[in-house]
Amino acid sequence: MKVTICIGSSCHLKGSRQIVEQLQALVKENHLEDKVELSGTFCMGNCVNGVNVTVDGRLCSLSPENTEEFFQKEILAAV
Numbered sequence: 128m129k130v131t132i133c134i135g136s137s138c139h140l141k142g143s144r145q146i147v148e149q150l151q152a153l154v155k156e157n158h159l160e161d162k163v164e165l166s167g168t169f170c171m172g173n174c175v176n177g178v179n180v181t182v183d184g185r186l187c188s189l190s191p192e193n194t195e196e197f198f199q200k201e202i203l204a205a206v
C-alpha cells in the first residue's frame with residue numbers, strides 16, 4: 128500500500144510534517160514497514176482540503192488530530 132503525504136507549503140502549515148511523523152511511528156508500532164510505503168509529494172493542487180494524503184491514489188483529508196483514526200480505518204483495516 129502506498130501512502131503519499133502532501134508536504135507542500137499549505138499542507139505543511141496545517142501540520143503535514145507532524146502527520147508524517149505520526150504515520151511513521153504507527154507503521155513501526157504495527158510492524159507494517161514491508162506493507163506500507165510512506166512518501167511525500169509537493170502541492171497536490173487541493174490546498175483548501177489539506178492536509179492531503181493519498182492511499183493507493185485515493186485522496187483523503189487529514190489533520191494531526193484525526194491521523195490515528197485514519198490509520199486505524201484506512202491503513203490497518205486494509206493491509
Ligand code: FES
Pocket residue numbers: 133134135136137138139169170171172173174175177178179
Ligand atoms: S500544499 Fe498540499 S495540496 Fe497544496
